[in-house]
Amino acid sequence: MMEASLLKLYIGNKNYSSWSMRPWVLLKQAGIAFEEVMVRFDSFEADSQFKRALIELSPTGKVPLLVDGDIAVWDTLAIAEYLAEAFPEKQLWPKDTKARAHARSVCAEMHSGFSALRGACPMNIEASLPDIGALVLRDQPGVGADLNRLAELWGGVLARHDGPFLYGDFTIADAYFAPVVMRIRTYALPVPAAVDAYIGRVCALPGVKAWIDGALAEQDFLAFEEPYRLSR
Numbered sequence: 001m002m003e004a005s006l007l008k009l010y011i012g013n014k015n016y017s018s019w020s021m022r023p024w025v026l027l028k029q030a031g032i033a034f035e036e037v038m039v040r041f042d043s044f045e046a047d048s049q050f051k052r053a054l055i056e057l058s059p060t061g062k063v064p065l066l067v068d069g070d071i072a073v074w075d076t077l078a079i080a081e082y083l084a085e086a087f088p089e090k091q092l093w094p095k096d097t098k099a100r101a102h103a104r105s106v107c108a109e110m111h112s113g114f115s116a117l118r119g120a121c122p123m124n125i126e127a128s129l130p131d132i133g134a135l136v137l138r139d140q141p142g143v144g145a146d147l148n149r150l151a152e153l154w155g156g157v158l159a160r161h162d163g164p165f166l167y168g169d170f171t172i173a174d175a176y177f178a179p180v181v182m183r184i185r186t187y188a189l190p191v192p193a194a195v196d197a198y199i200g201r202v203c204a205l206p207g208v209k210a211w212i213d214g215a216l217a218e219q220d221f222l223a224f225e226e227p228y229r230l231s232r
């Protein structure tokens with residue numbers, strides 16, 4: 001019998017790559033074995049090492065990319081759905097149909113929304129930028145609106161389920177918001193107490209801690225990912 005090949009997840013720099021963080025944390029938390037292939041962000045130009053390595057494997061040349069034997073899955077939502085289908089016993093989406101529909105909706109909302117927050121507060125795990133957070137909130141109303149929406153969304157879902165995570169046990173939705181949790185911490189963005197407690201629980205997850213440790217160990221300052229710092 002042929003042995004199934006190990007899943008391969010291509011990711012970018014852990015300090016900066018918010019999209020990569022989602023499926024990586026999901027796989028770790030679910031206890032699904034995979035091989036991590038880190039493709040350093042030298043730049044996103046067509047002739048960069050990054051692009052040259054990825055364009056052979058994926059039509060978008062972006063991370064994350066999941067390779068399962070001869071199947072390549074790109075784009076985070078598609079990866080999450082593929083994993084949920086491939087590992088039904090892991091219950092990656094909530095079990096309840098209504099909760100599952102809601103979780104899919106919030107992940108889709110995250111996938112295509114929150115652009116003001118994402119643009120003004122890029123993920124940078126090792127950085128501490130509370131002053132920038134305060135300035136951004138003062139000068140960019142869209143960021144405050146995104147933050148309010150997040151607090152409303154998380155607060156509402158947490159109040160409807162028994163916790164500790166959004167839909168009870170850890171699901172794709174928590175992995176989906178993990179990079180936002182990182183941003184809220186880096187930029188010290190204010191959130192209500194219940195949301196702050198949720199953030200603490202997300203940061204304490206072994207899979208999230210392992211990603212943070214990896215990000216801190218990188219020590220790889222990339223100027224093109226740094227709108228606010230001149231050096232580490």
Ligand SMILES: N[C@@H](CCC(=O)N[C@@H](CS)C(=O)NCC(=O)O)C(=O)O
Nearest residue numbers: 017018019020044062063064075076
């Ligand atoms: N919609 C994509 C976005 C992926 C994405 O933009 N990844 C960034 C790194 S976090 C990337 O690879 N950028 C390279 C580029 O823009 O060329 C997904 O969900 O996976």
